[in-house]
Structure formats: C-alpha cells, structure tokens
Amino acid sequence: MFELLKVKGTIDFLKHAKVVSLLSIVLVVASLVSLGVRGINWGLDFTGGYVIEVNYGKAVSPADLRRAVEGQDIEGAVVQQFGSARDLIVRIPPKAGEGNELVTKVEAAAKGLGNGAEIKRVEFVGPQVGKELAEQGGLAVLVALICILAYVAARFEWRLALGAVIALAHDVIVTLGVFSLLQMEFDLTVLAALLAVVGYSLNDTIVVFDRVRENFRKMRKGSPEHVVNTSVTQTMSRTIITTGTTLAVVVALFLLGGTMIHGFATALLLGIGVGTYSSIYVASYASIRLGLTREHMLPVQVEKEGADQDPLIP
Helix, strand or coil: CCCCCCCCCCCCHHHHHHHHHHHHHHHHHHHHHHHHHCCCEECHHHHCEEEEEEECCCCCCHHHHHHHHHCCCCCCCEEEEECEEEEEEEEECHHHCCHHHHHHHHHHHHHCCCCCCEEEEEEEECHHHHHHHHHHHHHHHHHHHHHHHHHHHHHCCHHHHHHHHHHHHHHHHHHHHHHHHHCCEECHHHHHHHHHHHHHHHHHHHHHHHHHHHHHHHCCCCCHHHHHHHHHHHHHHHHHHHHHHHHHHHHHHHHHCCHHHHHHHHHHHHHHHHHHHHHHHHHHHHHHHCCCCHHHHCCCCCCCCCCCCCCCCC
C-alpha cells in the first residue's frame, strides 16, 4: 500500500495527550457557555420567514440588492446568489412585515436596479415548521450518536465505543460553539454538514481502532499507550492523504462556492480539523483512561463441547 510518509519507529502522540485533552475540555466548556449565553443564530429554515427569488437579465451583485432592500425599510434581509449570478434569493424574517407588502417592496427595490428584474418565486416558512425542523435536526444528531455507540460497542469494545462517542460529541459541540461565538447563520445546510462531520470523524476513528485491536493481539509486550501510539503512527499516512484531499475540496467550496454554501463549507472545515485530532487525543486517550487493556481486545476462547471429558469414557 502506498504510504505518503514512512516513519521509522513509533511517534509518541500520547506524550502530549493530557495537555491536548485539557485544551479540548476548555474548548467544550467555552462552546457550551457561548451556546448558553449567545445562543445560535438560527436561519430562516428554523425561525420561519419569507423567501423571494428574483431573476435579472444581467448579473447583479447581492450587495447592491441588499442595500436596495434595506432602503425600503426592510430589516434583517439576507441576499444570496441562487444558481447563477442572474438569480438572487432574498430571505426576510417574519417580523419584517406582511407577505404582500414585503413582496411589493422587494419588487420595487429589485426593479430599481434595472436589468429586467422579475419576481420568480415567493415562499413562506411558518415559525411552527421551523421549530419542528430544529427539534428533528437535534434528534437526528442524538440518534446518530446512539447508533454509533451501539455499533462500535458490538464491533469492538464498549470502552472504545464510549471514547468514539465522546470524540464525536466533542467535534459537534466545538463546531456549534464557533458558530455561536461568531453568530454565523445556522440553517439546514449547516445541519447537513454536522451530520457529515459525524460520519467523517467516525470513519477516521474506526480506522485507528481497527489497527489498535490488531496490534493488541500482535504485540505481546508494551503498555496500552504504546499500542495506541504504534497504531496511530501506522495509520498516519492514510490520515494525511484522506484529510488532505478532503480539505482541498472543502477549501475550494469555501472560497469559490458562494454564499449559499458558505456555512456548509465552514462547518465542514471546522469539523474535519477538530475531528482529525480528536480521533487521537480524545477517542483513543479516553478509551485508555476508561481502563482499556490487552485482555479486553483478545478474542474469547470458546471451549468445545465435551473437551473436559475423559477420552476413555464413551
């Protein structure tokens, strides 16, 4: 198998595990405090509001249309490109006014920029629907973590399963904390990114855990810390290649994808970055702190029926 880095010996990753774990605890606590104090800047998908699609004959800057809409005494409007530079989406919170009045004002603002403006679509998302989406989104993340706990416990060992879930919860909480601190809009695309981060981080953790289990059975000597260090060193080339190629795509989305998927790309960038180190310094180290030993990873010896019977007795 191709290896990007060929390392002789074993890198002592867990040498700094206590310091990094302390940093992770600080990040999680800070994220929870930010979520409790500042909350999340919910998008219109969750709060409800009006969505108005405007089509132009020529490309128009979203900033120009935003200023024109604000000039119509409409507060809180968000203008984004939709598909092409000639199609723009105007998102308006429900507190800004009534539907017919808003559509009239947005149409006046759009036509004030010229270029053959035309209202193509008007949609309204009720607050009740937005509340249900928020509850179902949180439930989806919770169910995903529970299913992952059950799978890893059955596939490996419950200490590894608990370590994996702790790492995944760490990734989700820190990502949400950054969105809360910066008051970035949280919509359905960001929720999709969070679920993608859970799957990505789990995949990286499972690869490390599989090598940990294999090395526990091969290496008769050495502490659990040494086995984990060896396993992480052996999978490091794979981690660098996978993370590097994924980040290249996500960075391209972040820089060139436009405002419609800016939150999605930001959540992926944060989640992948945090998830890469959490697979080592959170999942593996937490499993060791929970008392993981070689005996837990050895296969159970099943005695054959009648093995203890005297062979001379029929």
